[in-house]
Amino acid sequence: MGRLRGMISCEEALGHLWELIDGELAPEDETAVRRHVEVCSRCYPRYDFQRAYLSLLGRIRRGEGPSPELRRRLAGLIPGAPPEGHDPGCGSDTSSKE
Numbered sequence: 581m582g583r584l585r586g587m588i589s590c591e592e593a594l595g596h597l598w599e600l601i602d603g604e605l606a607p608e609d610e611t612a613v614r615r616h617v618e619v620c621s622r623c624y625p626r627y628d629f630q631r632a633y634l635s636l637l638g639r640i641r642r643g644e645g646p647s648p649e650l651r652r653r654l655a656g657l658i659p660g661a662p663p664e665g666h667d668p669g670c671g672s673d674t675s676s677k678e
């Protein structure tokens with residue numbers, strides 16, 4: 581690393597996409613990869629997608645994902661999904677283990 585100077589190839593850019601989005605690249609590498617994806621019509625959609633994907637993932641991890649309301653509606657779309665807060669009831673060991 582540290583040697584991505586000038587215009588890099590699509591392969592190089594795509595190979596560092598996650599690191600770019602994660603902010604794990606050295607500043608000069610980040611510049612090179614970012615400069616590539618910003619002008620490359622092949623790489624930009626992937627960068628855009630991965631960035632959106634990661635930010636959604638991050639929001640879910642931080643508990644800022646879909647609202648409870650949305651989650652309920654999503655759960656309603658999945659056949660057999662238990663309602664929120666309801667124990668599916670598989671297993672009869674209801675905390676009698678002391």
Ligand SMILES: [Zn+2]
Nearest residue numbers: 590620622623
């Ligand atoms: Zn490219």
